[in-house]
Amino acid sequence: MNSKHAALSEKFIADEPRTNWHDETLWFVREKRDKATHGLPEWEQLREWASQIKNHTLSNLNAYLTEFEEKAKANGIKVHWAADAQEHNEIVHSIIKKNNIQKIVKSKSMLTEECHLNDYLQEKGLEVVDTDLGERIVQFRKEPPSHIVLPAIHLKKQDVSDTFHEHLNTEKGNNDPQYLTEAARQHLRSKFIEADLAITGVNFAIAETGGFVVCTNEGNADMGAHTAKVHIACMGFEKIIPKAEHLSVFLRILARSATGQAITTYSSHFHKPRPDQEMHLVIVDNGRSRQLGRADFKNSLKCIRCAACFNTCPVYRRSGGHSYHTTTAGPIGSILNPNLDMKTNADLPFASTLCGSCSNVCPVKIDIHEQLWKWRQEIVKEGYVSSDKKTAMKGMSYMFSNPALYRFVGIIGRWMMRNFPNLLKSKHNLWFKQREMPEAPKKSFRDWYIDHQK
Amino acid sequence: MTVALFIPCYIDQLYPKVGIATLELLEKLGCDVVFPLGQTCCGQPMANSGFSGLTNGCNKNFIANFSGFDYIVAPSGSCVLHLKEHLQDDKNPEKAHQIKNSLFELTEFLTDIIKVDTLDARFPFKVGIHNSCHGQRGLNLASMTEKNTPSFSKPEQLLKMVGGIELSYPKRKDECCGFGGTFCVFEEAVSVKMGKDRITEHEANDIDYITAGDSSCLMHLEGILNRKGSPIKTIHIAEILNSSF
Ligand code: SF4
Numbered sequence: 058m059n060s061k062h063a064a065l066s067e068k069f070i071a072d073e074p075r076t077n078w079h080d081e082t083l084w085f086v087r088e089k090r091d092k093a094t095h096g097l098p099e100w101e102q103l104r105e106w107a108s109q110i111k112n113h114t115l116s117n118l119n120a121y122l123t124e125f126e127e128k129a130k131a132n133g134i135k136v137h138w139a140a141d142a143q144e145h146n147e148i149v150h151s152i153i154k155k156n157n158i159q160k161i162v163k164s165k166s167m168l169t170e171e172c173h174l175n176d177y178l179q180e181k182g183l184e185v186v187d188t189d190l191g192e193r194i195v196q197f198r199k200e201p202p203s204h205i206v207l208p209a210i211h212l213k214k215q216d217v218s219d220t221f222h223e224h225l226n227t228e229k230g231n232n233d234p235q236y237l238t239e240a241a242r243q244h245l246r247s248k249f250i251e252a253d254l255a256i257t258g259v260n261f262a263i264a265e266t267g268g269f270v271v272c273t274n275e276g277n278a279d280m281g282a283h284t285a286k287v288h289i290a291c292m293g294f295e296k297i298i299p300k301a302e303h304l305s306v307f308l309r310i311l312a313r314s315a316t317g318q319a320i321t322t323y324s325s326h327f328h329k330p331r332p333d334q335e336m337h338l339v340i341v342d343n344g345r346s347r348q349l350g351r352a353d354f355k356n357s358l359k360c361i362r363c364a365a366c367f368n369t370c371p372v373y374r375r376s377g378g379h380s381y382h383t384t385t386a387g388p389i390g391s392i393l394n395p396n397l398d399m400k401t402n403a404d405l406p407f408a409s410t411l412c413g414s415c416s417n418v419c420p421v422k423i424d425i426h427e428q429l430w431k432w433r434q435e436i437v438k439e440g441y442v443s444s445d446k447k448t449a450m451k452g453m454s455y456m457f458s459n460p461a462l463y464r465f466v467g468i469i470g471r472w473m474m475r476n477f478p479n480l481l482k483s484k485h486n487l488w489f490k491q492r493e494m495p496e497a498p499k500k501s502f503r504d505w506y507i508d509h510q511k
Numbered sequence: 512m513t514v515a516l517f518i519p520c521y522i523d524q525l526y527p528k529v530g531i532a533t534l535e536l537l538e539k540l541g542c543d544v545v546f547p548l549g550q551t552c553c554g555q556p557m558a559n560s561g562f563s564g565l566t567n568g569c570n571k572n573f574i575a576n577f578s579g580f581d582y583i584v585a586p587s588g589s590c591v592l593h594l595k596e597h598l599q600d601d602k603n604p605e606k607a608h609q610i611k612n613s614l615f616e617l618t619e620f621l622t623d624i625i626k627v628d629t630l631d632a633r634f635p636f637k638v639g640i641h642n643s644c645h646g647q648r649g650l651n652l653a654s655m656t657e658k659n660t661p662s663f664s665k666p667e668q669l670l671k672m673v674g675g676i677e678l679s680y681p682k683r684k685d686e687c688c689g690f691g692g693t694f695c696v697f698e699e700a701v702s703v704k705m706g707k708d709r710i711t712e713h714e715a716n717d718i719d720y721i722t723a724g725d726s727s728c729l730m731h732l733e734g735i736l737n738r739k740g741s742p743i744k745t746i747h748i749a750e751i752l753n754s755s756f
Binding site: 454 | 518522523524525526527528529530531534546548549550551552554556557558559560561562564565567568569571572644645648649655657658660683685687689690694695696697698699700701702704705706708730733734735737738
């Protein structure tokens with residue numbers, strides 16, 4: 058099976074009513090974001106501040122990370138550094154083993170998804186229960202999340218009902234959201250109570266205090282962390298911000314961009330472990346320092362994972378998260394993933410019309426669509442492009458460099474289009490599959506112009 | 512005022528009427544229009560496919576044809592944006608620089624340079640406006656729904672000067688049509704779906720025409736409209752601004 062974006066999205070679109078529903082559901086989120094942001098006169102200023110704080114931090118990362126580590130340690134948090142996904146998973150596993158723990162809950166953390174932590178622990182015979190409702194649903198279904206904020210957005214009520222019927226024994230065919238959420242709540246409650254260890258993500262780590270902030274709408278990070286003996290928070294190193302006062306910018310832009318809420322329901326500040334608790338923080342690189350070294354792509358690390366660029370992306374809305382065949386889909390995924398594996402993800406920067414809407418919504422002002430363009434250049438330079446495409450481009454380049462040849466090809470082309478239109482009406486012509494060909498005029502504009510001058 | 516006219520390759524070959532309308536319109540407004548005969552393509556098809564390394568020939572040819580003009584005007588936001596961002600000449604950087612500064616998309620040239628405030632045009636039809644992304648978001652021809660900034664639109668400002676016209680926008684005012692250069696074939700399914708959705712929204716406004724500042728968007732929408740046998744036609748904004756019914 059072809060697992061590239063174009064083929065996977067074609068499969069997705071084959072169910073057109075479902076595609077329409079997916080598109081409209083996410084567009085609704087984009088509209089909520091518009092309402093929340095257009096109501097704030099200082100919105101564009103907040104974006105600018107957020108961008109500048111992040112730029113400054115990325116340029117002084119070393120200092121801020123060191124400061125953060127010192128403060129966090131002084132607070133009693135155990136800090137670990139992981140160079141890559143493997144090391145991250147090993148660290149988490151070693152903490153679990155040392156404490157002899159069996160029951161683990163985890164709130165949403167895109168980093169642990171990126172590192173495939175669940176699979177790793179499962180191989181070691183450990184079960185991790187995802188406690189974010191959407192993540193729990195996709196976990197039951199053994200699917201990856203399709204969206205970084207709304208992991209199960211590709212599923213309809215009916216799908217959730219079927220899944221819960223199978224795993225939670227709910228009534229077959231009962232699609233009532235309230236009934237289904239209540240079932241999930243009861244199920245998760247018992248998991249929280251049983252858990253000995255809670256894993257959470259980190260939205261913001263504050264250098265000056267050594268504390269960190271976790272944002273959720275369900276309170277599931279808190280439920281986990283507040284009951285478990287051990288709390289492990291995992292973060293990519295770009296989550297750092299210099300000062301607590303900077304939260305007054307980031308907490309205002311995050312939820313507005315993500316869902317159109319003024320602020321996430323829970324923005325929980327963790328500073329030190331409870332007296333009877335162990336608190337660990339794993340700070341992960343996993344390709345980030347390589348990205349930091351790429352001048353053109355460095356500022357992709359400003360990302361705060363709000364997913365506004367997903368919701369606005371006309372391609373994402375019509376192709377679904379799984380068509381991006383990576384943990385982080387959407388426009389931001391298409392500029393982060395080539396850094397992790399350029400060959401496998403060579404299709405992603407091309408899965409865009411470069412319309413620029415993503416860059417406009419991005420609350421930290423990442424020039425996403427320009428980076429998509431730049432990745433295309435890199436990918437071609439590295440040779441991850443089909444030889445057919447290369448030959449075609451070379452031919453085109455040669456033709457356009459030679460005006461007389463261009464005109465000659467134009468005359469022949471238009472003549473062929475007029476006289477042998479059926480030649481182009483073939484199944485190999487992807488334009489023609491669902492679109493008519495334009496009509497070829499007898500004269501080009503240049504021909505007309507020359508006649509007109511006479 | 513002398514204006515050099517850049518007619519992008521696919522307009523030259525497939526939509527000469529757009530070039531003719533642009534030229535006639537500029538002449539009506541008092542410009543001396545020159546069309547450099549050796550022009551071809553801006554290089555965008557290669558660059559957007561990742562082959563900016565293959566655009567040297569296009570750059571050279573463009574510079575050879577368009578050096579030394581005070582104003583260069585093209586009826587395509589997309590090609591203008593590409594040239595403004597990527598035209599280069601390592602041997603003569605000032606030449607490329609001068610061209611970039613002289614280059615205008617048609618509607619911005621009319622509103623900002625000639626400062627047109629009336630037009631002798633009539634187009635008694637219902638027209639849906641499509642915001643072409645590169646003109647709108649790239650060249651700032653109109654305010655964008657994503658941003659919290661005052662609303663304006665250079666194309667709309669001009670269309671409002673046309674007699675008898677009835678204007679409308681689709682529900683999502685500035686969503687991409689899905690053309691996207693080679694995207695339209697390499698991502699055929701998404702491309703067509705995006706176009707179909709734009710058309711559905713325009714249809715809800717019961718229009719006769721869809722207009723835009725880029726013939727590439729219109730070619731894509733026209734292909735879909737014709738396949739479904741729709742009575743809606745596409746028309747470049749230059750043709751409306753130049754029309755007399
Ligand atoms: S790139 Fe910007 S819009 Fe997209 S998820 Fe990151 S912060 Fe949000």
